[in-house]
């Protein structure tokens with residue numbers, strides 16, 4: 030069961046979403062579940078030119094786990110960026 034804090038925040042956010050994206054929220058809809066994810070709260074350091082870790086040789090932090098992306102496309106593009114910086 031959802032805690033009151035989570036329940037009220039979801040309720041408030043759906044009202045805001047309904048105002049931003051008309052017809053997404055109706056009084057007939059039944060919310061049966063939500064998908065939730067968060068981006069990595071940490072970022073592995075990397076040199077801005079070489080995109081390598083500044084201290085650990087041959088470590089190329091990239092993508093979401095390293096803190097440089099927040100989705101499939103941004104993770105893929107970051108991987109390409111790191112690869113191209115090291116050709």
Ligand SMILES: Cc1cc2nc3c(=O)[nH]c(=O)nc-3n(C[C@H](O)[C@H](O)[C@H](O)COP(=O)(O)OP(=O)(O)OC[C@H]3O[C@@H](n4cnc5c(N)ncnc54)[C@H](O)[C@@H]3O)c2cc1C
Pocket residue numbers: 066091092093094095098099100101102104105
């Ligand atoms: C439930 C869910 C839904 C999502 N939906 C969307 C969406 O709709 N749209 C969107 O844009 N993004 C979505 N994302 C985010 C997206 O999936 C990620 O941002 C993206 O996959 C990150 O890519 P990545 O290559 O950085 O990491 P990952 O895809 O996690 O790849 C990391 C890889 O490294 C491997 N690995 C880990 N440790 C080691 C090790 N020690 N040695 C060797 N290999 C290792 C793992 O097995 C894995 O294959 C979603 C994520 C989740 C969890």
